[in-house]
Amino acid sequence: MNPTLLATQVADSGTKMSAGDAAIVALVGYGVVFLGIVMLMVILYISGSFFKKRDAKLAASKTAETKSTPAVAPAAAKEIPAAPGSAGNIKLNGIADRDAALIMAITAEKLQTPLNELRFISIKEVE
Amino acid sequence: MDILQTLKDLWLDSGFSSFFADGGWKNLIMIGIACVLLYLGIKKQFEPLLLVGIAFGCLLVNLSYFGPESTDALYHPELWTNFLNPDHADYHSYGKILTSGGLLDILYIGVKAGIYPSLIFMGVGAMTDFGPLISNPKSLLLGAAAQMGVFLAFFGAAASGVFTGNQAAAIGIIGGADGPTAIFLTTKLAPELLGPIAIAAYSYMALIPMIQPPLMRLLTTEKERQVKMEQNRVVSKTEKIIFPIIVAMFVILLLPSTAPLVGALMLGNLWRECGVTERLSDTVQNALMNIVTVFLGISVGATTAADSFLNFKTILIIVLGLTAFAFSTVGGLLVGKLMYILTGGKVNPLIGSAGVSAVPMAARVSQTEGQKANPSNFLLMHAMGPNVAGVIGSAIAAGFLLAVFG
Numbered sequence: 001m002n003p004t005l006l007a008t009q010v011a012d013s014g015t016k017m018s019a020g021d022a023a024i025v026a027l028v029g030y031g032v033v034f035l036g037i038v039m040l041m042v043i044l045y046i047s048g049s050f051f052k053k054r055d056a057k058l059a060a061s062k063t064a065e066t067k068s069t070p071a072v073a074p075a076a077a078k079e080i081p082a083a084p085g086s087a088g089n090i091k092l093n094g095i096a097d098r099d100a101a102l103i104m105a106i107t108a109e110k111l112q113t114p115l116n117e118l119r120f121i122s123i124k125e126v127e
Numbered sequence: 128m129d130i131l132q133t134l135k136d137l138w139l140d141s142g143f144s145s146f147f148a149d150g151g152w153k154n155l156i157m158i159g160i161a162c163v164l165l166y167l168g169i170k171k172q173f174e175p176l177l178l179v180g181i182a183f184g185c186l187l188v189n190l191s192y193f194g195p196e197s198t199d200a201l202y203h204p205e206l207w208t209n210f211l212n213p214d215h216a217d218y219h220s221y222g223k224i225l226t227s228g229g230l231l232d233i234l235y236i237g238v239k240a241g242i243y244p245s246l247i248f249m250g251v252g253a254m255t256d257f258g259p260l261i262s263n264p265k266s267l268l269l270g271a272a273a274q275m276g277v278f279l280a281f282f283g284a285a286a287s288g289v290f291t292g293n294q295a296a297a298i299g300i301i302g303g304a305d306g307p308t309a310i311f312l313t314t315k316l317a318p319e320l321l322g323p324i325a326i327a328a329y330s331y332m333a334l335i336p337m338i339q340p341p342l343m344r345l346l347t348t349e350k351e352r353q354v355k356m357e358q359n360r361v362v363s364k365t366e367k368i369i370f371p372i373i374v375a376m377f378v379i380l381l382l383p384s385t386a387p388l389v390g391a392l393m394l395g396n397l398w399r400e401c402g403v404t405e406r407l408s409d410t411v412q413n414a415l416m417n418i419v420t421v422f423l424g425i426s427v428g429a430t431t432a433a434d435s436f437l438n439f440k441t442i443l444i445i446v447l448g449l450t451a452f453a454f455s456t457v458g459g460l461l462v463g464k465l466m467y468i469l470t471g472g473k474v475n476p477l478i479g480s481a482g483v484s485a486v487p488m489a490a491r492v493s494q495t496e497g498q499k500a501n502p503s504n505f506l507l508m509h510a511m512g513p514n515v516a517g518v519i520g521s522a523i524a525a526g527f528l529l530a531v532f533g
Contacts, residue, residue, distance in 0.1 A: 014293030014316070014532060022285035022295065026278035029527045036381050036523045037271035037516070043373055044264035051366050091361070111503055121358060126256070126487075126507065
């Protein structure tokens with residue numbers, strides 16, 4: 001161990017730079033961040049549009065399948081009519097029915113609005 | 128046996144006598160600062176998982192290190208000084224650290240080698256749902272805009288003439304509101320400033336609910352804050368699996384210096400989303416994250432030895448850090464406002480402030496402010512997009528600074 005070398009006596013990392021150079025680095029840096037992000041955004045849009053098209057195709061083929069086989073559907077599979085005041089179907093992503101019911105009740109309470117006047121489209125767990 | 132001499136030796140060996148030695152008062156001040164940080168972490172719950180560890184590390188080093196003669200110290204700044212000095216025999220000698228260092232010196236190796244920040248990023252990746260970002264890629268722009276504070280603080284620090292380019296870059300990254308990135312970059316560019324920068328970064332991240340709302344209200348109108356945003360599309364499982372692979376490939380190819388952070392972040396996210404590595408995802412999110420947090424907090428705290436911490440530069444870093452945070456928030460909000468105008472009022476500009484990373488606290492602040500303006504407003508998921516985009520944005524900013532100054 002060299003006792004003569006204290007932390008405070010160490011030369012600072014790097015060299016000092018002029019305000020002009022710093023401004024150029026800052027502008028270029030901010031530009032590079034935007035450039036990288038915009039390019040990433042374009043890639044995400046391209047991949048997103050591909051998946052959207054694929055999902056639309058899948059949905060269309062499913063609809064066609066159900067339309068072509070209407071007579072096979074058993075009577076029991078008929079859609080049960082919603083109860084009066086029901087909000088209809090809700091998509092639950094990674095959340096239990098009981099928790100979803102609680103969330104809907106709390107939301108209705110917070111908004112001071114009867115539950116049957118609210119429409120919940122989907123509930124998703126945020127981790 | 129000379130009892131008096133023995134007692135005198137005992138006194139001289141004790142830390143108490145060191146307080147009366149040359150510069151010993153600085154340690155007393157640092158012990159006071161450590162106690163304040165402990166209070167903030169425990170009582171005020173300011174980022175407690177890290178701040179309590181950092182504060183206790185600060186306490187331990189200032190109780191045991193009073194200069195190079197302190198052989199029993201837990202952390203020896205001079206060992207790391209020699210480690211970084213190309214003219215010294217111990218230059219880049221981890222062996223010397225392992226044989227002569229204290230407990231915190233050995234734990235600090237993980238910081239120095241950039242291991243802890245990358246592992247934390249792996250955990251962050253495993254905990255993050257990038258769905259809101261994938262469903263609305265425009266929100267990436269807000270994550271980029273919110274890096275404005277990074278570069279303004281860098282410019283301010285460099286132009287002040289007090290700091291070198293490397294130090295200014297490390298100070299600027301505080302504006303990224305991303306603790307692991309700040310630690311990673313500072314360790315690489317200006318390790319002598321790690322203590323103040325880490326403390327400033329984590330303190331300001333904890334203060335986001337106080338720093339951001341006044342700026343949000345100042346820069347947005349009541350009408351803008353009331354905007355209810357349309358629901359985003361549902362993202363398929365395949366998209367979520369492909370996302371980390373695409374981002375890792377693209378960002379690492381663009382800026383190879385981001386590889387440790389972005390690579391770890393995206394690997395963690397892939398483990399989460401691929402559906403066949405649940406055990407690994409769970410371990411990274413919980414056990415590993417907790418273990419690394421223990422090591423990271425205490426070893427960062429150890430870098431706050433009185434000699435290197437108590438100086439004018441620390442005060443400047445605290446001020447510049449706050450400036451960086453404020454301007455990053457402003458950058459996000461301004462682009463949020465621009466989006467509001469360009470989309471004909473469909474985007475609530477409040478989600479722009481979430482672009483400063485600090486997941487998920489900044490998104491929660493957007494949600495809270497949005498709900499204050501309109502109680503039926505639910506901005507959380509919309510704000511999560513820019514929020515996770517901020518993580519990618521700050522990693523790119525750090526990669527750029529590392530490429531320029533590293």
